Amino acid sequence: MPDPFLIRAALAGLGLALAAGPLGCFVVWRRMAFFGDATAHAAILGVALALGFSVSIFAGTLGVALLMALTVSTLAGRGWAMDTTLGVLAHSALAFGLVAISFVPGVRVDLQAYLFGDILAVSWRDLSFIWGGAALVLAGLAWRWSGLLTATLSEDLAQASGVDPARERLVLTLALALVVAVAIKVVGALLIAAMLIVPAAAARGFARTPEAMAALATAIAAAAALAGLWASLTFDTPAGPSIVVAAAVAFTLSASLGGMRRSG
Template identity: 65%
Template sequence: MTLFDGFMIRAALAGIGVSLAAAPLGCFVVWRRMAFFGDATAHAAILGVALSLAFDAPIFAGVLIAALTMGYAVAVLGARGHAMDTMLGVLSHSAIAFGLVAVSFLSGVRIDLMAYLFGDILAVGHADLLVIWGGALLVLALLWWRWSALLTATLNPDLAYGAGLDPKREQLVLTLALAVVVAVAIKVVGALLIGALLVIPAAAARPLAQTPERMAVIAAGIGAASALGGLQLAFWIDTPTGPTIVCVAAGLFAVATLLDVLRKSARA
């Protein structure tokens, strides 16, 4: 069995699609130090899954609504002066706890909870691919449209105001994009690992890039390499695919960090 088997091709395409969507968004997560925000949004996905099953609605729709609701709640509470780190900790853990409890109340519904927590990329079907790539293209189009405004609002909110931009609006754009990524990625890496797929490739690309645009491109390459490498490695050593993808991404981050240290040492 290799990457050229049918279900492995679908899994590889799913991993690449999620990586392309998560990479540029992950750069903004790193720049804005929003890693906990990404985790909170991802953890809300489990509650979205429970609501979808309870109302017999598409999983994508339920997860998207739950993620958007979490993002909106964070924005509202943050504007009222609540400590961001404490608030995110409360909302993140509460969301996944309520989600798991809600799932336990679903009678007559068979659900593989581990697949939603850690992903089941090998079970991706053609319909899932359409959702993943449709969501990825939507996120890429949204970021392409708002790239300059998002970058300005991220680097200097005061400069953004001076340029006629509203940083709060750009924050909502990021929240929408993040919700879409969470909704399409839950099938691939699961709710507990989505944050890692957002942050690790971007963090690995940071020391290798001289411009924000190049960082986004390199992060996309690292994310895609992590997905493909994780798929093959999981087959070779018979490990869970989602966590293995994240492990490969962590290994690439370690290599990028080492290269950066060696480069700085050579210059010194």
Template identity: 70%
Template sequence: MTLLDDFLIRAALAGVGVAIAAAPLGCFVVWRRMAYFGDATAHAAILGVALSLGFATSVFVGALAAALLMAVTVSSLSGRGYAMDTLLGVLAHSALAFGLVAVSFLHGVRIDLMGYLFGDILAVSKADLAVIWAGAALVLGLLWWRWSALLLSSLNQDLAYAAGLNPRREQMVLTVALALVVAVAIKVVGVLLIAALLIIPAATARPFATTPERMGIVAAVLGSLSAIGGLALSYQFDTPTGPSIVCLAAVLFALSSLSHVIRRA
């Protein structure tokens, strides 16, 4: 028997793998005020899940394709006469509704809809673990490669143009990374809670960060603590694991905000 034969070890490794990829990416989501963008991308994943099950293909590939298509569509339509919040609201809820309707047409296919909506981290297999960590490594590598360009484009687009960068290209890099995180996180926290794992650790880390790099590192640590702590609480009190992870992350955010207020006072 190996260490990975223990389902709790696999679940913990899966949670940490998603957290260390989602948290630094979440910093850019917070800086660019793209919370609803992440939400729309995550909601599209359920449509990808339904299509992948209908065509008997990999759920990861289907979720990645749908999330990527949604992210590219939003990026392409933004600034062309559509208010961003309206556009995101229409696309996010439409994709989720079409996905749920598509699932209802799947006959003879076993599907745990609650698992895809809210995550089923305890059912993570060794193959799922390999996909999660491969996706996390790809996202971290992408952020490491484009960090300075992404940061400058997020702070000031005019400065980015002056430095010879194309902000729309950097936006597309961020879009691809976001789609990857959504595809690997769907097994852990589900499509309805992915945005929370992106945003809450980054928002929690903000008061403790003196540099962008430090904010990304602190966010990754807090996200990992939320994943492991939420898993432990779920095991102890027999609560849903995905929501338990997000609840602990929310508690850490509340404590972070309280400490920030006390320090300022």
């Protein structure tokens, strides 16, 4: 019988995979990688505010991640140059968060746990947030799936079909902020974007439909979470980075097999 902390860690990784798989496909399709990075980096500022005002870490990270995501989404809608704007916002929020934590009185914080995750320390309460957040993300994506796909394909086509691209962008923004809030305990702020992008990129070469790509990305993310946990326990490596390494290996294999298929 596995130890309870291993069961909790595995469930946390699977919960994150359920949300990150399909959402990561939209991140890849819409080329929102830096958008996800900026939202994740802002989560550290949320941790600092949560500690300073004695509220839950989940509430603090969700609030700040949501504020960052809405800010970026609004600026994108107004035609701002996104690469520079996202770079400024992402790194500024991360720096402000790291500095702010040092001013929180009487609190000793292991920053590595928030930067790179601490999945082995996940509690049953944390699991309820992770799985609850994953369920909300999946429900939102299922509810707006057709509209999201249409807006992703072409905003002009979406408007002609009666779909509001701004509304679909807002759905993705809310989902992204929620995933950041639940994932910070699992893989940390610096690696959240990788768990969104890498499994989806690995699935892209083998899926023939958007639904198949979302399902395959979820399966790859889940396998990476379990393989990363096994590697962490076997080789005494950090769990969060090990999960991302496992996903990167899956992407490498996918790219190699995809190249072999094309050459054949």
